[in-house]
Amino acid sequence: xxxxxxxxxxxxxxxxxxxxxxxxxxxxxxxxxxxxxxxxxxxxxxxxxxxxxxxxxxxxxxxxxxxxxxxxxxxxxxxxxxxxxxxxxxxxxxxxxxxxxxxxxxxxxxxxxxxxxxxxxxxxxxxxxxxxxxxxxxxxxxxxxxxxxxxxxxxxxxxxxxxxxxxxxxxxxxxxxxxxxxxxxxxxxxxxxxxxxxxxxxxxxxxxxxxxxxxxxxxxxxxxxxxxxxxxxxxxxxxxxxxxxxxxxxxxxxxxxxxxxxxxxxxxxxxxxxxxxxxxxxxxxxxxxxxxxxxxxxxxxxxxxxxxxxxxxxxxxxxxxxxxxxxxxxxxxxxxxxxxxxxxxxxxxxxxxxxxxxxxxxxxxxxxxxxxxxxxxxxxxx
Amino acid sequence: xxxxxxxxxxxxxxxxxxxxxxxxxxxxxxxxxxxxxxxxxxxxxxxxxxxxxxxxxxxxxxxxxxxxxxxxxxxxxxxxxxxxxxxxxxxxxxxxxxxxxxxxxxxxxxxxxxxxxxxxxxxxxxxxxxxxxxxxxxxxxxxxxxxxxxxxxxxxxxxxxxxxxxxxxxxxxxxxxxxxxxxxxxxxxxxxxxxxxxxxxxxxxxxxxxxxxxxxxxxxxxxxxxxxxxxxxxxxxxxxxxxxxxxxxxxxxxxxxxxxxxxxxxxxxxxxxxxxxxxxxxxxxxxxxxxxxxxxxxxxxxxxxxxxxxxxxxxxxxxxxxxxxxxxxxxxxxxxxxxxxxxxxxxxxxxxxxxxxxxxxxxxxxxxxxxxxxxxxxxxxx
Numbered sequence: 061x062x063x064x065x066x067x068x069x070x071x072x073x074x075x076x077x078x079x080x081x082x083x084x085x086x087x088x089x090x091x092x093x094x095x096x097x098x099x100x101x102x103x104x105x106x107x108x109x110x111x112x113x114x115x116x117x118x119x120x121x122x123x124x125x126x127x128x129x130x131x132x133x134x135x136x137x138x139x140x141x142x143x144x145x146x147x148x149x150x151x152x153x154x155x156x157x158x159x160x161x162x163x164x165x166x167x168x169x170x171x172x173x174x175x176x177x178x179x180x181x182x183x184x185x186x187x188x189x190x191x192x193x194x195x196x197x198x199x200x201x202x203x204x205x206x207x208x209x210x211x212x213x214x215x216x217x218x219x220x221x222x223x224x225x226x227x228x229x230x231x232x233x234x235x236x237x238x239x240x241x242x243x244x245x246x247x248x249x250x251x252x253x254x255x256x257x258x259x260x261x262x263x264x265x266x267x268x269x270x271x272x273x274x275x276x277x278x279x280x281x282x283x284x285x286x287x288x289x290x291x292x293x294x295x296x297x298x299x300x301x302x303x304x305x306x307x308x309x310x311x312x313x314x315x316x317x318x319x320x321x322x323x324x325x326x327x328x329x330x331x332x333x334x335x336x337x338x339x340x341x342x343x344x345x346x347x348x349x350x351x352x353x354x355x356x357x358x359x360x361x362x363x364x365x366x367x368x369x370x371x372x373x374x375x376x377x378x379x380x381x382x383x384x385x386x387x388x389x390x391x392x393x394x395x396x397x398x399x400x401x402x403x404x405x406x407x408x409x410x411x412x413x414x415x416x417x418x419x420x421x422x423x424x425x426x427x428x429x430x431x432x433x434x435x436x437x438x439x440x441x442x
Numbered sequence: 443x444x445x446x447x448x449x450x451x452x453x454x455x456x457x458x459x460x461x462x463x464x465x466x467x468x469x470x471x472x473x474x475x476x477x478x479x480x481x482x483x484x485x486x487x488x489x490x491x492x493x494x495x496x497x498x499x500x501x502x503x504x505x506x507x508x509x510x511x512x513x514x515x516x517x518x519x520x521x522x523x524x525x526x527x528x529x530x531x532x533x534x535x536x537x538x539x540x541x542x543x544x545x546x547x548x549x550x551x552x553x554x555x556x557x558x559x560x561x562x563x564x565x566x567x568x569x570x571x572x573x574x575x576x577x578x579x580x581x582x583x584x585x586x587x588x589x590x591x592x593x594x595x596x597x598x599x600x601x602x603x604x605x606x607x608x609x610x611x612x613x614x615x616x617x618x619x620x621x622x623x624x625x626x627x628x629x630x631x632x633x634x635x636x637x638x639x640x641x642x643x644x645x646x647x648x649x650x651x652x653x654x655x656x657x658x659x660x661x662x663x664x665x666x667x668x669x670x671x672x673x674x675x676x677x678x679x680x681x682x683x684x685x686x687x688x689x690x691x692x693x694x695x696x697x698x699x700x701x702x703x704x705x706x707x708x709x710x711x712x713x714x715x716x717x718x719x720x721x722x723x724x725x726x727x728x729x730x731x732x733x734x735x736x737x738x739x740x741x742x743x744x745x746x747x748x749x750x751x752x753x754x755x756x757x758x759x760x761x762x763x764x765x766x767x768x769x770x771x772x773x774x775x776x777x778x779x780x781x782x783x784x785x786x787x788x789x790x791x792x793x794x795x796x797x798x799x800x801x802x803x804x805x806x807x808x809x810x811x812x813x814x815x816x817x818x819x820x821x822x823x824x
Contacts, residue, residue, distance in 0.1 A: 061543060112567075116571065120523060120524040122815050123682060123683070123815045124570065124814075126681040132681060132682060135704075137530045138521065138522045138523065139519055139521050140519070141519045142501055148519045159542075160541075182495075185494075185500055190465075297517035298515055299504055299508040299515060299516060299518050301505070302502065432505035433502065
């Protein structure tokens with residue numbers, strides 16, 4: 061395999077962007093990535109998108125987006141793995157460049173969720189239609205069940221869940237592109253509206269529009285486009301049972317554990333080597349489960365790590381310095397790429413008030429559904 | 443790049459399979475491919491699928507399918523480029539194996555169209571939502587406009603269009619897995635019900651359920667799994683304007699021409715080297731346009747080629763020996779993989795009554811929408 065680098069990035073602000081269409085979101089992020097690398101010709105585009113078809117009646121994003129970017133003809137296709145679509149788009153772009161078939165490939169993610177669609181029902185199509193959705197369950201309900209399983213198994217408390225949100229908003233308040241750029245108190249989180257017991261509004265990521273893009277090329281050509289390339293050291297993808305009821309332990313995310321070991325094996329690193337990480341906190345309970353499945357804490361240990369401030373800026377392993385899905389926002393198909401953008405900025409030392417000192421190795425963990433798919437990438441400043 | 447081979451295939455019958463769900467279709471095809479290669483462990487799965495979300499309320503097919511195949515944990519993700527989804531799934535699997543990241547990767551396609559969804563409207567989401575679909579156009583309408591443009595530019599006749607369907611059904615009658623296994627006469631085609639002038643029912647591919655799968659591995663390992671490997675010599679993907687109105691010449695498919703030259707360049711072949719081809723005949727006019735854009739005939743020349751019997755079994759370049767989308771059926775996301783299955787059987791000499799003598803090099807051309815995306819693969823018996 062050829063070594064592969066990310067040489068530039070682009071990203072829209074995240075939020076309720078009623079004035080901006082799906083295609084315009086994409087073009088804004090993609091153009092920024094191309095301009096930052098001063099590139100006008102590329103070999104391919106992958107687009108992470110969960111459900112253009114259901115959200116805005118538009119499948120077939122490959123040609124649409126290439127065309128609107130002014131690059132008609134360029135190979136372009138969409139990849140989907142629910143909320144992990146962005147991470148999988150990065151992975152497919154990585155393999156295309158690593159194979160030697162292409163040099164310059166844009167990995168992107170985009171989602172337009174605020175456009176009149178019944179968002180909760182569209183998102184539910186990422187769960188098992190026949191054994192879950194048909195019976196009425198939605199994602200807040202599924203993650204509420206995961207939270208209860210975690211509380212039951214490990215004594216995790218409502219305060220523990222809430223501390224995750226407080227930390228995320230502390231970071232997000234320092235991110236100019238975050239949807240909710242304000243801090244929240246533990247009391248605000250604990251008293252916010254009930255969504256699905258025990259999850260309240262401030263334990264849940266919002267409904268977001270946005271797009272993000274990163275440009276990949278062979279590491280040996282990176283200097284043509286930037287003096288701060290970031291190498292992709294490892295990529296791991298894993299699936300788990302789609303239906304929560306089919307899993308041995310609903311509080312432990314097998315796919316996250318497996319995708320992490322695959323990415324770590326390829327990269328030749330372990331958790332101790334990671335300086336900064338973006339992980340998939342679609343609900344606060346997800347962040348705790350992910351940190352445990354990845355090995356940053358033992359099962360049941362992530363709450364303590366969080367309460368001790370170790371996942372906050374200045375802590376041992378800062379998690380979701382972008383604000384995470386909770387505060388930065390979660391345009392589902394774009395999230396995996398936005399995570400890579402945050403790690404890129406951290407490793408380049410360009411994260412401003414969110415900067416983790418001397419960050420050299422970082423990772424992004426992006427998850428689909430209630431954790432049925434997970435994709436992990438390890439990045440390194442070179 | 444490592445050289446890559448297809449070592450086995452599986453495919454469901456195509457048709458209105460009311461008793462078989464999306465997941466069961468997938469498992470049937472995937473299991474057949476694995477059993478044919480006597481393989482029980484693989485490194486990855488790509489699933490070509492246009493719209494599980496809109497057809498049956500199911501996105502996130504990666505984990506669902508891996509799980510139902512009894513392979514929970516295996517990396518799996520969906521790729522989408524409308525009706526070219528299968529071809530793009532093959533391409534991403536090809537790059538993953540070529541890169542050296544994985545050895546055994548299953549490239550699959552599946553679509554469940556007969557399950558109560560409003561099929562015409564779902565398919566229309568592959569066209570440009572803002573400039574085409576919003577105004578009421580559907581795919582029969584778009585291809586009818588292409589047909590008129592072609593008739594106007596080249597004097598193509600209604601008989602020419604109809605001759606394509608007669609040829610396709612002649613082939614499909616000899617394919618045990620085809621949806622419509624009967625021959626039709628020119629009169630039957632010309633007198634079938636009007637759909638969108640000039641296209642009548644027998645100029646249009648049907649609504650189909652089905653799945654197909656092929657197993658890829660490095661060429662150097664192929665002998666472990668088969669004594670009849672087929673090498674993937676080239677892959678080309680191209681986009682064109684999504685909206686028909688944005689194209690310089692609606693009767694000429696730029697994306698097909700571009701994807702063909704890319705695949706031919708990688709393979710080091712030209713049309714003269716091709717012994718058998720599966721091309722994307724979603725409507726009979728599409729087959730004529732594709733043959734011209736690929737260089738099998740000059741613009742306006744494909745009708746003569748067809749009328750002279752050169753695209754029929756025994757002709758100079760047999761096209762769509764499977765029966766094509768018209769007679770074999772068109773489960774949109776599965777089509778690109780089913781084309782590869784047909785070429786595999788042809789190059790192995792296992793196509794029975796449809797066998798092209800001494801076929802050594804074959805190709806599959808798979809197209810999305812009204813030709814806004816096209817993916818071409820060149821295969822060779824080794």
